Amino acid sequence: MQKLLEAAKKNGPLCVGxxxxxxxxxxxxxxxxxxxxxxVLAYNKAIIxxxxxxxxxxxxxxxxxxxxxxxxxxxxxxxxTLRAVRDAGFVCISDxxxxxxxxSAQAYARAHFxxxxxxxxxxxxxxxxxxxxxxxxxxxxxxxxxxxxLLRTSNPGAxxxxxxxxxxxxxxxDGVGAQLNKIKAETDSIFAGQECSPVxxxxxxxxxxxxxxxxxxxxxxxxxxxxxxxxxxAADICGTLLQKAGGxxxxxxxxxxxxxxxxxxxxxxxxxxxxxxxxxxxxxxxCLAAKTELTSFKEASK
Numbered sequence: 001m002q003k004l005l006e007a008a009k010k011n012g013p014l015c016v017g018x019x020x021x022x023x024x025x026x027x028x029x030x031x032x033x034x035x036x037x038x039x040v041l042a043y044n045k046a047i048i049x050x051x052x053x054x055x056x057x058x059x060x061x062x063x064x065x066x067x068x069x070x071x072x073x074x075x076x077x078x079x080x081t082l083r084a085v086r087d088a089g090f091v092c093i094s095d096x097x098x099x100x101x102x103x104s105a106q107a108y109a110r111a112h113f114x115x116x117x118x119x120x121x122x123x124x125x126x127x128x129x130x131x132x133x134x135x136x137x138x139x140x141x142x143x144x145x146x147x148x149x150l151l152r153t154s155n156p157g158a159x160x161x162x163x164x165x166x167x168x169x170x171x172x173x174d175g176v177g178a179q180l181n182k183i184k185a186e187t188d189s190i191f192a193g194q195e196c197s198p199v200x201x202x203x204x205x206x207x208x209x210x211x212x213x214x215x216x217x218x219x220x221x222x223x224x225x226x227x228x229x230x231x232x233x234a235a236d237i238c239g240t241l242l243q244k245a246g247g248x249x250x251x252x253x254x255x256x257x258x259x260x261x262x263x264x265x266x267x268x269x270x271x272x273x274x275x276x277x278x279x280x281x282x283x284x285x286x287c288l289a290a291k292t293e294l295t296s297f298k299e300a301s302k
Contacts, residue, residue, distance in 0.1 A: 001146040001198040001222050002191070004091045004121065008058040008248050012291040013238075013298065015093065015224070016051055016283075017252025018044050018081060019063035022070060024257055028272040029279075037073040040066075044081045046280035047256060052088045056287045058248050059091040061224075062119075079116045092119045093224065097150065099125030099132045109135040113145050121146035123202060123224070127161070130179050133199075137183065140198040141190055147199055151176055152214055154204025154227030177201070177218055184220050196222040196245040203241055205233035205249065211240040223247030229254025229290070239297030249294055251286075258286035 022036035025043050033039040051057050062085065067078030085092040094117070098108040112122045113136075124136055124147050139145040152162060152173050162173040184197040191198060203214055204227040215223075222245045227233030229251035238249045259265050259274065259282040268274050 001121065001196055001200055002194045003144075004059055004146070004248060005196050005222055005246055007091055008246055011055045011058050013242055013247060013249050013294050014057040014287060014291050015059045015061050015248040015250040016047065016057045016255050016287060017061045017063065017095075017250045018047070018085075018256065019061075019066055019095075019252040020044055020256055021066050024253075026269070026272070026274050026279075028274060029276060035073060037067075037070045037077045040070070040074075041077045041080055042276055043256070043279065044077075045084050046276045047283045048084050048088050048090075050280045050284040051287055052090070054284060054288065056284070056291045057090070059093055060085045061093040061095050061250050061252070063095040063252070065095075082117065082119050086120070091121065093121045093123070093148070094119040095123050097123045097125045098136075099128050101128060101132055105132050106135040109139055113139040113143060121148060121200075123148045123150065125150050126176055126179070133183075137187075137199060141187065145198070148202050148224040149176065149180060149199060151180070151201040152203045152207065152210060154206045154233060158204070174217075177214070177221075180221055181218060196220055200224060200247075202226065203247070205237040205241060208234070208237050211237045215241055215243055219244040221245055225249045228294075235293045235297040236301070238294055239299075239301035242294070242298045243301055249290075251290055254290065255283050255286045258282045 020040050022040055025039045030039040062081055067074040082092055094112055111117055112119055126149050136147045164172050166175060180201055183199050197220055200222040203223045203225055205225050206227040223241050225238055225241050225247050228238055228249045241247055259279045262282040265278055
């Protein structure tokens with residue numbers, strides 16, 4: 001997580017979400033590849049290369065579901081996308097939201113922190129109990145990996161569980177957050193000198209009322225901040241959440257589908273003459289704009 005914090009300071013807080021559905025690739029481009037999965041891989045690699053050239057993002061987040069949906073070939077593309085991100089020198093977050101017990105949790109940890117699907121950081125779901133986090137935390141301690149624990153997610157349905165009041169006071173999300181602070185305290189001696197815990201939290205930027213209180217409650221926790229861009233999350237909320245230990249703000253469709261709203265590409269799009277380079281250039285323009293906006297709001301929130 002420290003590496004991600006340093007990257008966010010250097011390149012800005014943007015996280016590029018490669019939640020790449022095969023339908024995002026224009027048909028005129030997709031037909032040039034042997035399969036939809038191979039078109040997705042080319043799409044991803046072109047965007048990674050553009051971002052690398054300009055160093056305009058801190059990291060990439062790869063949502064496993066889109067690749068699983070493409071079957072065995074999709075999982076091969078998933079592994080190659082993870083490798084491309086890491087080979088380009090970026091921190092890679094795998095959005096897998098794992099959460100299971102005992103041997104199953106250990107297997108999930110091995111699956112995502114070693115082998116074909118090795119990544120730097122994964123998302124985890126704590127709602128089967130905090131014991132489910134233990135195998136992942138062991139990799140944080142021994143192998144320099146990281147996890148983002150679901151805390152205050154960006155979707156409207158978050159109110160169904162996360163916002164529920166507890167009998168002893170506070171909300172469910174407050175109970176999760178208290179455990180994250182406890183884990184940080186327990187691991188501080190292992191990560192002495194680091195500015196944030198390797199156990200971070202997922203905190204959406206779609207809830208203005210909660211932003212300042214959540215940031216203040218978890219000053220040493222690095223945040224993965226979804227909801228910015230296509231989901232309607234506001235940059236000023238991001239600015240608040242980026243204070244203290246900091247965070248990285250994810251934008252997926254706002255970047256990888258930027259070509260759909262790019263005025264400079266409307267004529268090519270209508271003529272079905274778009275190229276992979278056109279799409280990657282549009283994604284880069286969206287990255288640069290997002291970096292500028294997020295950086296300005298972060299500074300304004302200090």
